[in-house]
Amino acid sequence: xxxxxxxxxxxxxxAGQLLHAQSSDSxxxxxxxxxxxxxxxxxxxxxxxxxxxxxxxxxxxxxxxGRFNFSGLCPGRYTFRTSHVGCEPRDTVIHVYSNLSVHxxxxxxxxxxxxxxxSGQQPADHATDIGAFVKxxxxxxxxKDLGQLLTNISGVSNLQTGPTLFKPIIHGLHSDxxxxxxxxxRLEGQSWGAEHAPELDASSAQSIQVVKGAGAVEYGAxxxxxxxxxxxxxxxxxKDWGGQINTSFSTNNTSTALHGxxxxxxxxxxxxxxxxxxxxxxxxxxDAQAPKYVLSNTGAEEYSGYGLFSWKWTKGARSLLSQxxxxxxxxxxxxxxxxxxxxxxxxEIAIQSDRPLIIRDRTYKIGLPRQQVVHHTFKQSLVYIxxxxxxxxxxDLQSDNRQEYDNRRNGRSEIPALDLLLQVHHLxxxxxxxxxxxxxxxxxxxxxxxxxxxxxxxxxxxxxxYLHHVGALWLHNRWQKEKWTMExxxxxxxxxxxxxxxxxNNELEKPRYTYNNAALIIGSRWQISREFNWASTLxxxxxxxxxxxxxxxxxxxxxxxxxxxxxxxxxxxxxxxxNEFHLxxxxxxxxxxxxxxxxxxxxxxxxxxxxxEITIRGAFPVFRYRQQDVLIPxxxxxxxxxxxxxxxxxxxxxxxxxxxxxxxxxxxxxxPPNRLKLGAGIERSAWGKLENVxxxxxxxxxxxxxHVNPDIDFAPxxxxxxxxxxxxxxxxxxxxxRMGAGLQAINLTNSSYRDYLDRFRYFSDSQGIxxxxxxxYIF
Amino acid sequence: xxxxxxxSVIALLAAGLxxxxxxxxxxxxxxxxxxxTAILHFSDGTNxxxxxxxxxxxxxRIDTIRLTAGTEYAMSIELKxxxxxxxxxxxxxxxxxxxxxxxxxxxxxxxxxxxTYQDTDDxxxxxxxxxxxxxxxxxxxxSVRVILKHVPGVKNGQQSTGSTDxxxxxxxxxxx
Numbered sequence: 034x035x036x037x038x039x040x041x042x043x044x045x046x047x048a049g050q051l052l053h054a055q056s057s058d059s060x061x062x063x064x065x066x067x068x069x070x071x072x073x074x075x076x077x078x079x080x081x082x083x084x085x086x087x088x089x090x091x092x093x094x095x096x097x098x099g100r101f102n103f104s105g106l107c108p109g110r111y112t113f114r115t116s117h118v119g120c121e122p123r124d125t126v127i128h129v130y131s132n133l134s135v136h137x138x139x140x141x142x143x144x145x146x147x148x149x150x151x152s153g154q155q156p157a158d159h160a161t162d163i164g165a166f167v168k169x170x171x172x173x174x175x176x177k178d179l180g181q182l183l184t185n186i187s188g189v190s191n192l193q194t195g196p197t198l199f200k201p202i203i204h205g206l207h208s209d210x211x212x213x214x215x216x217x218x219r220l221e222g223q224s225w226g227a228e229h230a231p232e233l234d235a236s237s238a239q240s241i242q243v244v245k246g247a248g249a250v251e252y253g254a255x256x257x258x259x260x261x262x263x264x265x266x267x268x269x270x271x272k273d274w275g276g277q278i279n280t281s282f283s284t285n286n287t288s289t290a291l292h293g294x295x296x297x298x299x300x301x302x303x304x305x306x307x308x309x310x311x312x313x314x315x316x317x318x319x320d321a322q323a324p325k326y327v328l329s330n331t332g333a334e335e336y337s338g339y340g341l342f343s344w345k346w347t348k349g350a351r352s353l354l355s356q357x358x359x360x361x362x363x364x365x366x367x368x369x370x371x372x373x374x375x376x377x378x379x380x381e382i383a384i385q386s387d388r389p390l391i392i393r394d395r396t397y398k399i400g401l402p403r404q405q406v407v408h409h410t411f412k413q414s415l416v417y418i419x420x421x422x423x424x425x426x427x428x429d430l431q432s433d434n435r436q437e438y439d440n441r442r443n444g445r446s447e448i449p450a451l452d453l454l455l456q457v458h459h460l461x462x463x464x465x466x467x468x469x470x471x472x473x474x475x476x477x478x479x480x481x482x483x484x485x486x487x488x489x490x491x492x493x494x495x496x497x498x499y500l501h502h503v504g505a506l507w508l509h510n511r512w513q514k515e516k517w518t519m520e521x522x523x524x525x526x527x528x529x530x531x532x533x534x535x536x537x538n539n540e541l542e543k544p545r546y547t548y549n550n551a552a553l554i555i556g557s558r559w560q561i562s563r564e565f566n567w568a569s570t571l572x573x574x575x576x577x578x579x580x581x582x583x584x585x586x587x588x589x590x591x592x593x594x595x596x597x598x599x600x601x602x603x604x605x606x607x608x609x610x611x612n613e614f615h616l617x618x619x620x621x622x623x624x625x626x627x628x629x630x631x632x633x634x635x636x637x638x639x640x641x642x643x644x645x646e647i648t649i650r651g652a653f654p655v656f657r658y659r660q661q662d663v664l665i666p667x668x669x670x671x672x673x674x675x676x677x678x679x680x681x682x683x684x685x686x687x688x689x690x691x692x693x694x695x696x697x698x699x700x701x702x703x704x705p706p707n708r709l710k711l712g713a714g715i716e717r718s719a720w721g722k723l724e725n726v727x728x729x730x731x732x733x734x735x736x737x738x739x740h741v742n743p744d745i746d747f748a749p750x751x752x753x754x755x756x757x758x759x760x761x762x763x764x765x766x767x768x769x770x771r772m773g774a775g776l777q778a779i780n781l782t783n784s785s786y787r788d789y790l791d792r793f794r795y796f797s798d799s800q801g802i803x804x805x806x807x808x809x810y811i812f
Numbered sequence: 813x814x815x816x817x818x819x820s821v822i823a824l825l826a827a828g829l830x831x832x833x834x835x836x837x838x839x840x841x842x843x844x845x846x847x848x849t850a851i852l853h854f855s856d857g858t859n860x861x862x863x864x865x866x867x868x869x870x871x872x873r874i875d876t877i878r879l880t881a882g883t884e885y886a887m888s889i890e891l892k893x894x895x896x897x898x899x900x901x902x903x904x905x906x907x908x909x910x911x912x913x914x915x916x917x918x919x920x921x922x923x924x925x926x927x928t929y930q931d932t933d934d935x936x937x938x939x940x941x942x943x944x945x946x947x948x949x950x951x952x953x954x955s956v957r958v959i960l961k962h963v964p965g966v967k968n969g970q971q972s973t974g975s976t977d978x979x980x981x982x983x984x985x986x987x988x
Contacts (some may be wrong), residue, residue, distance in 0.1 A: 374975050375976030376976045376979055378976065390973060391966050391973075400965075401964070440975065442905045442909060443909065445844065445845070446964075450845075483835060488838070488839055488841065491841065491842060491843060492845060494841060497838075500835045535838075535840045537869065541837055647872070649847050649865070649978050650976055650977060650978055
């Protein structure tokens, strides 16, 4: 089915399009492309579809009859991303030499779930967003975690805990400062912990987007760092079965991963249509290997699944859509055995040794220490579309259980040392109305978050139980003209946070905090000239301190430190200005430069103290949560260049960031070092019988972090390192189905290195050479 | 159909929201991994002497070990968790997991006290619950550091292996 769509989606050039014959002289950037966006099933026009030229970062909306018109294009090779609410976006590459008239076909579900996402998820909806999508060829490798999938996006790095746990960092910020939205549900987990990876399976996503700024007013006021949005494939209400299977095998940690999904649609009655979608992922990996030794106890096992039931009723201009989603995610992750330490001296011994102090034979067995996460999500949404607008209601429930197991005495290793159960209920209602050049959306929502320590761990909890209520109102506007898009969004949140904690005398205290938080986003994108467009976003965000920052008290086992929260912390307020300058020189080269500046008032961080606390387990360094104003200037730059033929691509990516108190001497601990990536490759949408052919070699250089104060770290930042990576993939057709395969090699030279952002750099080298074979089949 | 659907959704919302709006008070966690007290028992054959390292909340009591020069003592160590009632005997837990634990005794200066292990585990590696201690011939002063390592599955007799469960120091006075 999908393959048919692809054929259909191929570009149709209609006769007599050459309105004014133009020479392909690149100095004449006055080519016009006109066309229509059409439903491939019933050939009806798709009104207000969006057509977006990826290379130019330029998008327009089709009119009510699906017609669009780009003018002032230079000759060149462009990727047109056509999207429409309820459709999967589709890319078409066209070599443009003269004026054209084109038809774009989309697999359209008649606006079924147009508002699975109210606004702000598809590129067309947030044309002013500065960020990027994960490439679809990367999404076909189910072994990759969310963090690993995002590493190709400039400005995004990973806070790693060994080779298994990846936490995305956007412009130097992570954890609670990065909002993750999956299928219209804000991910709620124990995100405060640096070693707590996002509790979701990225391989079931059809698209993943990163917005490097205060993104979505619909989901929270606290996206100080940015927003990551994941989406499943939209439901297919047509009759046939379809689906896909993605598999991969990696050599380094002998991991196998499988993801499969199926979907089917029915016409249930005259006015009713149904669709189901179900998917599952299974992953297992053994101990990873550094070039010189096994990283013992770094295996992981992961199972996840989801079911999505969609129902649609239409009568005339009215329609009602309902979507029911259930998903679960289970992950059991081994933590490097040598990282289990008792006090600061153990840590010093570990740092002085150039090898981990525990190296065992490779195994799939996951021993101690380990983390186990079980996350359930349920969602019920209703969308009611009437001529006066679109009304949407949603209830969602998330249950997140995190258990951490450690080496303990007397058979207690089977008892979790940490056992947290978070339950979040969320209710939301919103309204959206589209005019020709203007979209208004507005809504309200309420969160109820209940965090509990499951009794019986035998340890004083590191975060207390709490109850958190959040009520919010938001408004989002968008204006769009041919060369100009502008957005403005506002969110107000009222929060009540009550902790249930025991003081040092084991008496229950219930401190209560009230916060009034606001977020404001103003964004625009201008096509200033044919070669140049400029996007700019200014965002304000507010984040309340979390339970860990307020109430930590005691030994943080994995950090060999005593951490003290501060119950007087105030909310963080940030203002971030991100710009993107995009230059396009015909089909020869493109340059994207994105400088940003962020100022955070009352930034909360762990400050090392000049003191040690003596306990019966020895001495521990003391850290206290502190607040300080922080200034974050940075730059992401990308250059792509087609030197000889248009399918040979050379690219460069560079990221630079500083994070310090305004004009301070040292950067904050954890500031990402500078990063440069150079690549050369072949990229062709069709090559003989092959499609989507990609063959690329890249060299990544990560600098030494010499801006941080080395005296306050247990070990100096590691030296700069560079990696050589290879990536190739291709697709072909088997009968009418689509099949593909790929090979990726990371760290081809098998070099030993340590990364500054890896929390286990004190204990071991990073992973050595890794080949990943992937194979997929879409039917 | 629409009505049925809507009402079922409303029922679901109600069920989800109102079942647990009231939060129960949590109960304090019994800490069972704590060691609060270490007692070193010395015996010269006739008399017995005990010295304690004890932590009670923020206050720490550290005895000074007083021994006679040129003497051989039989020493044993006792660990307890005094914060619980009844008091938990940690020594028993160590004894039960002797293959996964080892004590290390470090004298400063090095020749002030001379420690010899008197016990072994199933793999013939020392444990350190029972020791022989020889004081130096001359009088002197210094300290002894007592370290308990938890070495599940990796015990090799090396102090650098495993994670530290206890690491304390007591002053030592060796009298003529």
